[in-house]
Amino acid sequence: EAQVTQNPRYLITVTGKKLTVTCSQNMNHEYMSWYRQDPGLGLRQIYYSMNVEVTDKGDVPEGYKVSRKEKRNFPLILESPSPNQTSLYFCASSDAGGGSNYGYTFGSGTRLTVV
Amino acid sequence: KNEVEQSPQNLTAQEGEFITINCSYSVGISALHWLQQHPGGGIVSLFMLSSGKKKHGRLIATINIQEKHSSLHITASHPRDSAVYICAVGPGNTPLVFGKGTRLSVIA
Numbered sequence: 001e002a003q004v005t006q007n008p009r010y011l012i013t014v015t016g017k018k019l020t021v022t023c024s025q026n027m028n029h030e031y032m033s034w035y036r037q038d039p040g041l042g043l044r045q046i047y048y049s050m051n052v053e054v055t056d057k058g059d060v061p062e063g064y065k066v067s068r069k070e071k072r073n074f075p076l077i078l079e080s081p082s083p084n085q086t087s088l089y090f091c092a093s094s095d096a097g098g099g100s101n102y103g104y105t106f107g108s109g110t111r112l113t114v115v
Numbered sequence: 116k117n118e119v120e121q122s123p124q125n126l127t128a129q130e131g132e133f134i135t136i137n138c139s140y141s142v143g144i145s146a147l148h149w150l151q152q153h154p155g156g157g158i159v160s161l162f163m164l165s166s167g168k169k170k171h172g173r174l175i176a177t178i179n180i181q182e183k184h185s186s187l188h189i190t191a192s193h194p195r196d197s198a199v200y201i202c203a204v205g206p207g208n209t210p211l212v213f214g215k216g217t218r219l220s221v222i223a
Contacts, residue, residue, distance in 0.1 A: 033211075043201065045215040089159060103148050103163030109156045 002027045006059040006091050006107035013081055014115055021076045021110050023091035029105075030095040033058070034066065034080040037109075043090070050076055081114040088112075117142040121202050121214035128221050134189040136217045138202030141183065148211065149176050149187050150201040158201075161187070191223045 013019055023030065033048035035058075045058030046106045049068040063085055065077040074093075078085060092109040119143040128134050138147070149161040162176040164185070169176050173192075178185040189196055202214040221223050 040215070042215040043203070043211075045211060057155075088156065092158075103146070104150075104159045105160065106150075106158040111156075 002105065004091055004093050004105050004107040006089075006110050009108060009110060011112050013112070015082055015114055016080050019078050019081060019112075021078075021089060021091075021112070023025065023070050023074045023107055025074075025093040025105065026072065027095065027105065028071065029093035029095045029115065030071070032041060033092050033094075034064070034074070034076045035090045035092065036085075037090065039089050043095065046076070046092075065066060081112075083114045086112060086114050117144065117204055117212045119202055119204055119212050119214040120219050121200075123216070123217060125218045126220070128219070129194050130193060130223050131223055132192050132221075134192050134196075134219065136187045136200050136202075137184060138185045138187070138214055140202075140212075141206045143180075143183070144204040146205055147178055147185050148203040148205075149185075150203060152199040152201060152216070154189075154198070182223070189219075194221045194223050197221050201213075 007022045009012045030051050034046040037043045044060045046064050047058055047066040052068055052071050054085045055066050055068055068074055089110045091102045094104045120139045121179045122137045125129050130136055146165050148163050151159045151161050164178050175188040197214040199218050201216045203211040205211040
């Protein structure tokens, strides 16, 4: 089954403790991205990657890092999490330029709480 | 930067009603996406369109590039259509700017 797999689904952590949220896709998509969703603000892009070793900042990159060493994986790293990073996070992939009628495939989301 | 406005913010409909959700954007784009987010949080991509009209089951999406406007229609609405519908625009596939969503409740 074609899918984007995010882990973990739920995470509670303490301020300053480094964490990684993993994202993996099995569709050989070139494009992958991370978003956070907050009440009243909607979805906002954190980082995106057009291909292996190519990453770019989105609208809200502060406090986050990403890497794209392999096509299928795009982990989101919070080096020193703070309470304002408490949010619902989504990873998505797309076959950029592939002409898909349905665009993006989203992961199931990761609900992160930083205390 | 593109501004994306959706209307209405909230919508309650009776089962069977025809529903329209609107999306307007401020800057020319290459593609517009309609997404559906269920109460459990998962997001599904419904349509990506750059011109004209697309249909998938009871869902129809239209876009008017000149007027910078898109509509999502749901025919014969059903309680299982209850969700948040999100419009997103971008230059090609990336990056996307999202609307804040329209929360739809369909009552049996």
